[in-house]
Amino acid sequence: MSNLKAKNYDIISLILVASLITIGLINIYSVSHSDLNSIEKFFSKQVMFVLFSFAICLSLLLLDINFYFKYASIIYISLLVLLILLLFFGKEINGAKSWFNLMGISLQPSEIMKPVTALAIAKYLSNIHSDIKNLKIQFYSFIIILAPVVLILLQPDPGTALIFLSFYLVLHIVGLPSIYLNIFMFVSICFISTIIVGMKIMLIIISIIFSFIFLYMIYKKTKKNKLVYITVIAVFNVLISTFIFENIFEQRHRDRINVVLGLEKDLVGIGYNTNQSKLAFNSGGVFGQGFMKGTQTKGDFIPEQHSDYIFATIGEEWGFFGSLIVISLFIILLLRMAERTAKQTNLFYKIFSYSAITILFIHFAINTTMVIGLFPTVGIPLPFISYGGSSLLSFMILFTGYLKIDSQKKTKW
Secondary structure (H helix, E strand, C coil): CCCCCCCHCCCCHHHHHHHHHHHHHHHHHHHCCHHHHHHHHHHHHHHHHHHHHHHHHHHHHHCCCCHHHHHEEEHHHHHHHHHHHHHHHHHHEEEEEEEEECCEECCHHHHHHHHHHHHHHHHCCCCCCCCCCCHHHHHHHHHHCCCCCCCCCCCCCCHHHHCCHHHHHHHHHHCCCCCHHHHHHHHHHHHHHHHHCCCCHHHHHHHHHHHHHHHHHHHHHCCCHHHHHHHHHHHHHHHHHHHHHHCCCCCCHHHHHHHHHCCCCCCCCCCCCHHHHHHHHHHHCCCCCCCCCCCHHCCCCCCCCCCCCCHHHHHHHHHHHHHHHHHHHHHHCCCCHHHHHHHCCCCHHHHHHHHHHHHCCCCCCCCHHHHHHCCCCCCCCCCCCCCCCHHHHHHHHHHHHHHHCCCCCCCCC
């Protein structure tokens, strides 16, 4: 057990997180205040979730930090087993088997898997024999990240699985060769382009582009091996992108992507949430309509406004300035965490903290762009603000890990 001394902890970051949680509670109350049942269902439960999360995190702070390094592998494997069991015994909600229902309390293991995967990858890469530039180390690192991703996709929950891409950024920060980043960008561009123009047209475009490059290389008498490899990868990527989009993604996922890309316009169906969210932001103006006075909020026009779309409530009732304050709090928090993490010399500490930062950032970026229609609706909560016990506990564990790690050094900011 370790001692809790307030002077050792990043109090400013703790205040920032407490502020975000308070903002979340205020807006959850606003969404649910018109209905006594909703207050009981959402606001009261969220208060309990907050208290429970604080109790769990306080317990985690009391444990010696070596405990996490020692038992990281066991905790990781245990959560993988839970994800497997979820496929057989999980409760299906909105088409996904993502929850265990225990005595009326729902638990989403995939949320807890985020900090646990951060713990596992931090332990593996901080091993004295681990070098991220080694292909074998890279392979096992990808396995640690992809194992939960595959199990989460089988639920299916592509939104949560998407968050695990944040670990790729962490690997890049600690020395993963840039070729992987180039491949990721190339694959992403091919995937989106294939959805927009279609497989046949995309293959024709690739053929034309690489034919011109091939002729130029003949003229210059340069080696063509790399061009052949890139062409094969591009064609394979187009084919696999089409297969994934048409066979792996469900119709609701395809519709949401098509709406965001402008391929479809559906203001009353799959695009209803986003359209109503935009109306909420527009009605909020500069200073907002005021606490509990939002017309979209009071009318309950936006589904999931207490969770994934809670930022729309902030935009409507607190306006541009209220939204700017929330965004500023997140940016300050993330920059502060990143600045202090950069001073760490212990690789295990550094990798876990960077994992926490990137997960929080990806959640924040996707959620805020989702509610204004720049990203498909994928069920990603806004950290510390959205309703939900499992997600809040996950964010708090990540932040508690950072706090614990940060307290181990004496540098101040």
